[in-house]
Amino acid sequence: MEQPNLNYIDQLAEGDIEFREKFIEIIKNEFPQELIVYKNAIKELNTIAAADIVHKLKHKFNILSMKEAYSFSVIYEDELRAHKVDMDKDFQLILGNIIDYLKTI
Amino acid sequence: MNCIIIDDEEAARLIVSQLCSKVNDLDVIQDFGNAIDAIKFLNQNTVDVIFLDIHMPNFNGFDFVQTLKNSPKIVLTTSDTNFAIEAYEYESIVDYLVKPITKERFEKSIQKVKNSITQQPKILTQDYDNQNIGEDLYINIDRRLIKLKFNDIQLIEAKGDYIEVKTVKETYRVHNTLKKIKEKLPEKLFLQIHRSYIINFTKIIDIEDNSVLIERNVVPISRSNRPELMRRLNLL
Numbered sequence: 001m002e003q004p005n006l007n008y009i010d011q012l013a014e015g016d017i018e019f020r021e022k023f024i025e026i027i028k029n030e031f032p033q034e035l036i037v038y039k040n041a042i043k044e045l046n047t048i049a050a051a052d053i054v055h056k057l058k059h060k061f062n063i064l065s066m067k068e069a070y071s072f073s074v075i076y077e078d079e080l081r082a083h084k085v086d087m088d089k090d091f092q093l094i095l096g097n098i099i100d101y102l103k104t105i
Numbered sequence: 106m107n108c109i110i111i112d113d114e115e116a117a118r119l120i121v122s123q124l125c126s127k128v129n130d131l132d133v134i135q136d137f138g139n140a141i142d143a144i145k146f147l148n149q150n151t152v153d154v155i156f157l158d159i160h161m162p163n164f165n166g167f168d169f170v171q172t173l174k175n176s177p178k179i180v181l182t183t184s185d186t187n188f189a190i191e192a193y194e195y196e197s198i199v200d201y202l203v204k205p206i207t208k209e210r211f212e213k214s215i216q217k218v219k220n221s222i223t224q225q226p227k228i229l230t231q232d233y234d235n236q237n238i239g240e241d242l243y244i245n246i247d248r249r250l251i252k253l254k255f256n257d258i259q260l261i262e263a264k265g266d267y268i269e270v271k272t273v274k275e276t277y278r279v280h281n282t283l284k285k286i287k288e289k290l291p292e293k294l295f296l297q298i299h300r301s302y303i304i305n306f307t308k309i310i311d312i313e314d315n316s317v318l319i320e321r322n323v324v325p326i327s328r329s330n331r332p333e334l335m336r337r338l339n340l341l
Contacts, residue, residue, distance in 0.1 A: 008183065008205050011207075011208070012120060012123050012124065012208065013123070016123070017125050019119070022119060023116060023119055023120075026115050026116045026119060027116055030114070030115060031118060052162070055160060055184070056113075056114060058184060059117065059184045060116065061202055062184060062204055062205045063116065063120070063204075063205055090174075
């Protein structure tokens with residue numbers, strides 16, 4: 001499975017440790033919250049709310065250099081807007097992978 | 106140059122802010138997590154550039170752009186490429202950055218902004234107070250010209266081939282169009298909030314999501330007119 005990394009952030013940081021740490025702090029805070037929002041939306045079968053949060057999450061995949069996850073999310077967001085939740089299981093694997101990664105940084 | 110950043114995601118704001126910090130003559134004055142707070146800020150402050158996320162809850166980037174008069178230069182930031190065509194319908198939008206934004210692409214964007222500022226023709230700003238307008242309007246009813254003070258008019262409603270001009274005391278039915286009467290009204294006082302309604306902005310009692318209360322009249326607000334109404338409000 002594709003692994004997240006901080007290559008993009010490091011490129012932008014150009015050695016700016018404060019920026020790097022600030023970003024890590026924000027993503028460690030935002031990501032788990034967005035994960036909960038997503039899970040609740042799926043649980044309630046609110047596919048539009050789920051699509052909205054997938055839209056946000058896919059941007060984070062981009063930042064974490066996860067091109068495959070981003071492409072997957074683009075399709076999944078459209079599916080959700082068509083009220084289809086079949087891709088949820090695979091999407092949750094991606095989210096779980098990121099949660100594990102965030103524990104390491 | 107100075108700029109503000111509008112994006113509902115803190116991580117995205119931090120990234121744009123970092124990119125801005127690499128540009129010598131660009132200062133980030135403030136960043137905003139929603140468009141409404143930015144509108145309040147822009148009612149009292151001037152900026153050269155706005156970095157604006159399109160996809161935000163409640164009030165998206167295009168709604169925001171429509172609220173701006175004499176708009177600063179706007180650079181859209183988005184993870185979707187789908188909005189590019191719509192974006193270029195707005196003169197103030199000079200570039201469209203797809204996330205994740207690289208340093209090289211951001212620098213190109215800054216150059217575009219600088220070029221557009223240099224090439225910008227001098228625009229006359231609208232000064233309502235100096236408009237050569239009187240304080241009243243004459244309407245023709247049964248061959249009689251009736252004088253109405255602008256301040257007395259509450260709203261005007263289109264009804265087929267007629268318009269109804271409502272004042273505190275009376276409603277006048279006139280054979281005319283909303284478009285024509287709009288041209289005769291001072292913009293400072295009046296605002297079209299729906300294809301069938303122009304309201305006297307100073308007579309608003311309160312505003313709910315999709316309607317305005319003027320005296321006892323509940324007037325609908327259309328989606329396309331809502332941004333301009335929001336811009337005109339002195340929001341706290």
